[in-house]
Amino acid sequence: MLRAPCEELVRYVLPALRGALVSYMYAEKKLKQVDIAKLMGISQSAVSRYINMERGLYRRMVDQIPGMRSVLEEAVVKLEKGQQVSVCELCHTLKEKGLLEAAMAIVKESRSRGGFS
Numbered sequence: 001m002l003r004a005p006c007e008e009l010v011r012y013v014l015p016a017l018r019g020a021l022v023s024y025m026y027a028e029k030k031l032k033q034v035d036i037a038k039l040m041g042i043s044q045s046a047v048s049r050y051i052n053m054e055r056g057l058y059r060r061m062v063d064q065i066p067g068m069r070s071v072l073e074e075a076v077v078k079l080e081k082g083q084q085v086s087v088c089e090l091c092h093t094l095k096e097k098g099l100l101e102a103a104m105a106i107v108k109e110s111r112s113r114g115g116f117s
Contacts, residue, residue: 006091009100012107014087015055018042020062020072021079022050029076039079061106068099 021040025031026047033051037044049055062068071093075085094100 008104008107009091010087012111013061013094013100013103014090016061016103017072017090019050019053019055020068021075022047024072025076026051061103064106065099065102067097068094068103071097071099 018040022036025036025039026033031039033044033047037047040047046055062072071090074093075090078085091100094103
């Protein structure tokens with residue numbers, strides 16, 4: 001089967017990062033769901049699903065990979081300043097810091113076991 005190199009990244013890692021961003025802004029920054037939705041350009045319903053763990057199920061990788069949280073915190077600062085944070089930019093930063101391979105390894109290991117533990 002022919003797959004793009006970033007297919008698993010987009011399907012598993014980025015939703016986990018979005019979920020972690022949403023959780024961070026909601027729990028740590030005490031932002032309202034509507035405000036998070038505006039900052040991230042997603043619906044309030046999507047924010048709610050991230051908070052309730054219905055989306056971004058691999059977000060625990062953020063705590064398992066040293067340095068991942070700081071990348072997310074940098075993204076939140078940019079969003080709060082009204083700056084764009086693109087998927088490609090986030091991916092590039094993760095790759096540059098050597099975090100992308102670690103995230104993909106966690107996803108692959110988890111999928112081979114049938115879920116995230």
